[in-house]
Amino acid sequence: MPRSLKDDVISTAESFAANFADRGNFDFSVESLRPLDDLLDEISDFVTDDEHLDSVCSMAGCYVFEVARRNYGGEYYWAAEKEQPVLITGEPAFSISIFAFDKVRGRLANGSEDDIPFYFEGYVQAVEEGKKTGYNATIV
Secondary structure, three states: OOOOHHHHHHHHHHHHHHHOHHHOOOOOOHHHHHHHHHHHHHHHHHOOOHHHHHHHHHHHHHHHHHHHHHHHOOEEEEEOOOOEEEEEEOOOOOEEEEOHHHHHHHHHHHHHHHOHHHHHHHHHHHHHHHHHHOOEEEEO
16 A cells, blocks of 8 residues: 555654654753754754755754644645645635745754744744634745
């Protein structure tokens, strides 16, 4: 049976949580994004080539996606133009999209100005606004 995009994201996120359990409590809570951000800060100097960068963005990005989906719902879609998954929360009543791979890439390149918990808080606020007003947005 072929695996779905959702299966792949979940599997990658769970592998990340297991592989880095000694670095934080990666329990898919919103609070677990702080140790994730700290870990990204720590490893940013060691990401030396595109292959390694893509791997880190995939692993950590899938974890961010699963924190969002497990806490706020949503469905995964493949964004062909960006060559990565997108999580869309709230359809059909509202639509809040996140591209976690891009955010992890930004965090590794730009440091704390692309703080993951701050980014996630923007997503949470957009979801709350969407529930009230039918708001649609992509959080970048």
